[in-house]
Amino acid sequence: MNQISLNPRLRTDITFPKWNGLKSYAVGSALFSSTIIMLILGTLLIQSHPALFANDLNLLSEVWDPAGGQYGIIPMIFGTLIIMSIAMIIALPLGVLSAIYIAETRSDRLKHILKSSLEVLAGIPSIVYGLIGVAYLSIWVAEGFELQTGRVILTAGLLLALMILPTIMTLSEDAISSVPRAYRENAASLGLYHYEIIKDIVLPAAKADIAGAALLALGRALGETMAVMLVIGSLDRLPSPLFNVLASSQTITSKLGREIAESAFGSTHFSVLVLMSLILVAFTLILTIAAQKLFTKDPHNA
Amino acid sequence: MFSRPIKLTLGTWTLTAALTLLSACSSPSTISVSGSSTVLPVVSRAAQAYSDTTGQRIIVNSGGSGVGFNQLAESKSDIGMMSRDITDKEKAQYPDSQFTPVAIGIDAVIPVVSSEIYEAGVTALSLADIAAVYKGEVDNWSTFGGPDKEILVIDKEASRGTRHTFMKAVMGSSTAKAAGADLVLGANNEEQTAMAQSDAAIGMISLAWMNDDVRGLSIKDGASLIDPNLKTIADGNYPIARELIIVIRDDISSEAQKFVDYILSPEGQTFVETSGYIKINP
Numbered sequence: 001m002n003q004i005s006l007n008p009r010l011r012t013d014i015t016f017p018k019w020n021g022l023k024s025y026a027v028g029s030a031l032f033s034s035t036i037i038m039l040i041l042g043t044l045l046i047q048s049h050p051a052l053f054a055n056d057l058n059l060l061s062e063v064w065d066p067a068g069g070q071y072g073i074i075p076m077i078f079g080t081l082i083i084m085s086i087a088m089i090i091a092l093p094l095g096v097l098s099a100i101y102i103a104e105t106r107s108d109r110l111k112h113i114l115k116s117s118l119e120v121l122a123g124i125p126s127i128v129y130g131l132i133g134v135a136y137l138s139i140w141v142a143e144g145f146e147l148q149t150g151r152v153i154l155t156a157g158l159l160l161a162l163m164i165l166p167t168i169m170t171l172s173e174d175a176i177s178s179v180p181r182a183y184r185e186n187a188a189s190l191g192l193y194h195y196e197i198i199k200d201i202v203l204p205a206a207k208a209d210i211a212g213a214a215l216l217a218l219g220r221a222l223g224e225t226m227a228v229m230l231v232i233g234s235l236d237r238l239p240s241p242l243f244n245v246l247a248s249s250q251t252i253t254s255k256l257g258r259e260i261a262e263s264a265f266g267s268t269h270f271s272v273l274v275l276m277s278l279i280l281v282a283f284t285l286i287l288t289i290a291a292q293k294l295f296t297k298d299p300h301n302a
Numbered sequence: 303m304f305s306r307p308i309k310l311t312l313g314t315w316t317l318t319a320a321l322t323l324l325s326a327c328s329s330p331s332t333i334s335v336s337g338s339s340t341v342l343p344v345v346s347r348a349a350q351a352y353s354d355t356t357g358q359r360i361i362v363n364s365g366g367s368g369v370g371f372n373q374l375a376e377s378k379s380d381i382g383m384m385s386r387d388i389t390d391k392e393k394a395q396y397p398d399s400q401f402t403p404v405a406i407g408i409d410a411v412i413p414v415v416s417s418e419i420y421e422a423g424v425t426a427l428s429l430a431d432i433a434a435v436y437k438g439e440v441d442n443w444s445t446f447g448g449p450d451k452e453i454l455v456i457d458k459e460a461s462r463g464t465r466h467t468f469m470k471a472v473m474g475s476s477t478a479k480a481a482g483a484d485l486v487l488g489a490n491n492e493e494q495t496a497m498a499q500s501d502a503a504i505g506m507i508s509l510a511w512m513n514d515d516v517r518g519l520s521i522k523d524g525a526s527l528i529d530p531n532l533k534t535i536a537d538g539n540y541p542i543a544r545e546l547i548i549v550i551r552d553d554i555s556s557e558a559q560k561f562v563d564y565i566l567s568p569e570g571q572t573f574v575e576t577s578g579y580i581k582i583n584p
Contacts, residue, residue: 067460067477139499148454148502149485234459234486248485258488262368262461264395265376 041281048275054268059275064236066263071272075238077279079153079249083228086157086245087164087221092214094161095168099210102169103176104198111177115170122166130227133159138231145246151233154245159227164217171216175209176202208295215291219284222253229254252276333558336363337370337383338463339489340409340508341546343577345383348565351573358557364489368392368461374549375399380558382549385409385463385508386476400552405582406565407546407574410509410535411468412518416454418501420517424448428522429541433472435504438482443502456496456505457483463544464490468506471542509535510578536580546579 051057051071061072102114137159138150145154179202187197203210233248236255240247256273263269335345342364349360365373367384374382375396388401413432415424424446434440435453444450457480458465466476473480487493490511497503498515505516509530512518518530521541534540550562564570571581 065479068479134495142499148452149496149500151485151496230492233484235483236486258459258486259461261365262372262459264372264392267395 044274044278044281048271048278051268051271051275054271057268057272059272062238066269069268071268072236073252073272073276073279075236076250076252076255076276078238078242079232080222080251080253080280080283082153082243082245082249083156083160083232083251084218084221086154087160088214088218090158090161091165091168091217095165095213095217096172096210098169099172099176100198100203103173104194104202111173115173118166118170118173122170126163126224126227129159129163130230133227133231147246149233149248151231151248152246153232153239153249156228156232156249156251157245159231160221160224163224163227164221167217167220168213171213172206172210175206175213178209179205211291211295215287218287222280222283225253225257229257234258252280331557332359332361333381333555333561334361334363334379335381335383335548336365336373336379337549338367338385338546339364339491340385340464340510341383341406341548343510344407344546344574344579345381345548345565347573347577348570349561351569352561352564358561360561366459366461366488367463367466371401371549374401374551377551380550380555381562384547384549385544386466387547388549401549402552403547403549404562404566405545405547407571407577407582408535408543408580409546410530410540410543411464411471411506412509412512412530412542413468413472413521414497414505414507414512414516414518416497416501416503417515417517419443419448419451419504420519422449424519425517426520426522426527429472431522432504432519436469436473436478436480436482438480441482449502451502453482454500454503455480455482455484456493456503457486458493458506459486459488462488464506464508467544468542532580545582546574 051059056069057071059071059073061070062074063070063072064075102111106114133155134151138152138155140150141147141152141155141158142150183201183205184197187201192200228251232251232254234250234254235248236250237248239245239249256277260270260273263273333349335349342362346362349362352358353360363379367386370379370382370384371388371392373379375392384403388403393401413427422443424443427446431440431446435455436457438455440446441453442450443453458468460477469478469480470476485496487496487505490508493505493507494511494513494516497505497507498513507516507518509518509532512530520527520529523541528534528539528541530540535543548562548565550558554562565573566582574581
């Protein structure tokens with residue numbers, strides 16, 4: 001994932017010291033990580049195989065009932081997508097705008113303080129966010145919208161937005177700060193206003209890195225389990241009407257979190273759950289590839 | 303930004319290696335127990351007292367009856383805690399192993415409502431009333447003489463023993479679907495929190511988990527009322543009762559067997575009572 005966030009300026013040739021031990025350690029580590037990815041994909045494929053080729057599972061239905069042999073995964077996929085969208089719609093503009101504010105208008109000292117606190121925020125374990133979600137956020141949502149319960153799609157989306165905001169802010173800030181000073185000075189000497197420099201010079205130059213930040217955040221949003229599980233309501237049903245964000249729902253991760261341990265290894269139930277995680281991995285892969293194609297085609301002309 | 307992760311990786315490696323070594327050293331003498339959060343209070347109290355006197359290490363984890371059985375069957379634990387019987391489907395998945403359920407106490411599943419509803423006068427419902435709520439046929443407390451509020455119907459994860467017992471008594475089948483459910487939650491404490499946060503909820507909870515915010519309903523049976531208390535459960539009148547079970551494999555270690563014997567001993571049985579349940583050997 002890091003590759004797409006590499007700005008051409010950062011891609012300087014890394015020269016290894018003439019110590020072969022370190023070099024082979026680096027090569028070994030790289031191979032090791034790629035082997036793990038292959039192993040994970042392979043395992044997911046093998047384990048989800050029975051679900052893919054079994055008949056009568058009604059995978060594309062809306063009914064989830066393992067006791068009755070019904071394994072409809074549509075509600076979970078829908079829940080995942082809608083919660084991810086809410087989180088990104090809220091967090092991306094907020095995060096990028098805050099990053100511009102911090103990077104372009106604050107003194108170095110204040111920037112340092114803000115950045116450090118953001119990095120702490122990004123490192124808080126998700127269960128802590130989940131507990132805050134159960135104790136406060138879901139109550140506020142329930143009171144604000146006069147709902148029976150605050151464990152709904154909107155709460156999960158807001159909580160996720162809160163969780164990925166620091167990632168977007170701190171990485172976008174890195175991206176904006178690393179645009180060379182010479183660019184800004186040239187633009188300023190041509191008579192551009194500060195906001196024009198930001199809009200026409202700095203942001204386009206930092207575009208690929210900001211996209212990388214967004215993608216990393218999206219990855220976290222897709223994979224977040226504990227916090228979402230606690231505030232989503234865990235109802236395997238499509239909301240009605242479909243885009244009613246004040247209804248309880250279920251995501252792929254919350255489903256896995258609640259059920260993977262209780263399904264017997266090798267059973268159909270287990271296999272369908274693995275299939276859902278395969279779909280999740282596929283989402284992430286497609287997003288990564290799409291972002292690579294979109295943002296790194298011609299880095300010199302970005 | 304790109305130099306820091308390398309140090310981190312090295313640190314993580316060292317930590318992982320150290321942890322692996324640690325866990326490898328401690329595993330043989332440790333008894334691992336997991337499963338139903340209903341049985342958990344009894345076993346963890348007993349485990350505390352047992353390890354204080356014998357020095358035996360015991361790890362007790364929650365997860366639900368289904369998890370308890372699976373971990374036991376896959377040799378990830380020594381003892382499984384269950385608040386329902388092992389299903390035929392579960393047995394069929396592990397044909398090569400023999401499992402022995404041991405009853406250690408008796409519990410009841412209580413239909414509970416938010417304190418606001420209880421204080422507004424809904425203190426008893428018949429099993430048919432409760433079934434209608436879970437089926438989605440009744441969705442307002444005014445039907446039962448309560449306030450004009452929509453009912454927040456709280457269901458439980460399908461593998462939970464509490465749900466099996468409740469659905470069997472109320473709907474007639476332990477795996478009955480609840481079309482009227484608004485929320486699906488897991489352990490008793492999660493349900494207790496949601497019940498306390500709402501002012502119009504109905505749910506199912508194990509006897510030991512009732513409190514001032516989560517009030518148990520009496521069951522209407524014709525003209526008579528059956529209160530949820532230790533007496534009606536012990537004499538078998540309360541209709542939604544079950545045995546608390548721990549399950550063992552036939553290749554159980556001698557340390558784990560000694561702990562099971564301890565739970566069944568008169569001293570061990572006192573923890574069944576302190577946890578709010580009823581002793582199996584009165």
